[in-house]
Amino acid sequence: MTEEIAAVELKNVSKVFGGNKVINDVNLVIPPRSFVTFLGPSGCGKTTLLRMISGFYEPDAGEVYIKGKRVDKLAPYARNTAMVFQEYALFPHLSVFENVAYGLRIQAKDRKLNEAQINEKVIEALSLMQLAHLKDRYPHQMSGGQQQRVAVARALVMNPDALLLDEPLSNLDAKLREIVRVELRQIQQQLQLTAIYVTHDQQEALAMSDYIVLMNKGIVQQAGSAQDIYYRPNSRFVADFIGTTNLIDVDIEGNDKARYHDVVIPLESGKDQGRKGKAAISIRPESIRIAKAADKNAFSLEVTIKQSIFLGEKTRYVAEDAFKKEWIIDSFDPGPVLQSGTIWITVEPSKPHVIFE
Numbered sequence: 001m002t003e004e005i006a007a008v009e010l011k012n013v014s015k016v017f018g019g020n021k022v023i024n025d026v027n028l029v030i031p032p033r034s035f036v037t038f039l040g041p042s043g044c045g046k047t048t049l050l051r052m053i054s055g056f057y058e059p060d061a062g063e064v065y066i067k068g069k070r071v072d073k074l075a076p077y078a079r080n081t082a083m084v085f086q087e088y089a090l091f092p093h094l095s096v097f098e099n100v101a102y103g104l105r106i107q108a109k110d111r112k113l114n115e116a117q118i119n120e121k122v123i124e125a126l127s128l129m130q131l132a133h134l135k136d137r138y139p140h141q142m143s144g145g146q147q148q149r150v151a152v153a154r155a156l157v158m159n160p161d162a163l164l165l166d167e168p169l170s171n172l173d174a175k176l177r178e179i180v181r182v183e184l185r186q187i188q189q190q191l192q193l194t195a196i197y198v199t200h201d202q203q204e205a206l207a208m209s210d211y212i213v214l215m216n217k218g219i220v221q222q223a224g225s226a227q228d229i230y231y232r233p234n235s236r237f238v239a240d241f242i243g244t245t246n247l248i249d250v251d252i253e254g255n256d257k258a259r260y261h262d263v264v265i266p267l268e269s270g271k272d273q274g275r276k277g278k279a280a281i282s283i284r285p286e287s288i289r290i291a292k293a294a295d296k297n298a299f300s301l302e303v304t305i306k307q308s309i310f311l312g313e314k315t316r317y318v319a320e321d322a323f324k325k326e327w328i329i330d331s332f333d334p335g336p337v338l339q340s341g342t343i344w345i346t347v348e349p350s351k352p353h354v355i356f357e
């Protein structure tokens, strides 16, 4: 089997600003036609990493490849990437049509395009974004959502090897954000594009991505599918950053058992990764059941309800155990909401995820 060339590859890439290593020896392979999200807290280096792919920043160490070709010494225009920014960055004095045509006109010679071909490509890109009817308008005559769609059309028209999107939806309201993100994903799949998307919104990352690259302090903390990152975090940082979880300190004792104070946590075979010793266990709120009594085949704990929040499809309980540890439990039981009192919670052996750090 021949291995396909990566759409983008970073090898030992670092970047220093004012004496701080803001990107620290990052290695990454982005497969062709994938939608990849750089996710992480503010300041972790997402934008800097994207800018080293686009060519706006040069790495201080390491190499950047696009479709197998080394590009880290090339200017942005010499790489076939296209960028969409948070603030759209449209030319205010140009019509929608001319905004989208701009890049093609500049490269018309290199790309051997005549006016008719440019026209055809621009209309095609505008149609994809459902904007063809607005082609004669100017940016100030359009809503934020429409302007952002123009910015995407302007990137798509270049037929880039990688479409780079830096928080492109953060200026849109929540509802529009959801609509445009579905649109973006559909177009990326339809055109079989490689897209790299920067966000600090974990819901957005989970909803859109083939792969998530979760960054922390200039390093890649974990890269994997949305499900990998959600259900199999490799660190407390990842478990805590994505969604809501219950993290508890345990001793892994072997024989598929962990111990939390004096309580045994049965684990599905292999969950302990064949190791012993101190570890953390992550248990998602939706993996916990409320029971009438302890279950000898499952981790069982008696807790006291502190707060109950009815959220429509589920009720979220905040409870406390005998060791003063807080638990978050999501119940999808349509029955009455429990307001107070003591309950049993149980967790099947397949649910806990063990983190050795």
Ligand SMILES: Nc1ncnc2c1ncn2[C@@H]1O[C@H](COP(=O)(O)OP(=O)(O)OP(=O)(O)O)[C@@H](O)[C@H]1O
Binding pocket: 017, 018, 022, 040, 041, 042, 043, 044, 045, 046, 047, 048, 049, 200
């Ligand atoms: N041009 C620059 N000069 C100096 N420091 C910079 C520059 N660009 C970024 N930094 C610093 O590098 C670090 C990473 O910044 P970056 O913008 O890549 O983070 P980010 O993860 O994209 O954050 P956010 O989600 O807030 O946009 C930050 O500490 C930032 O202050």
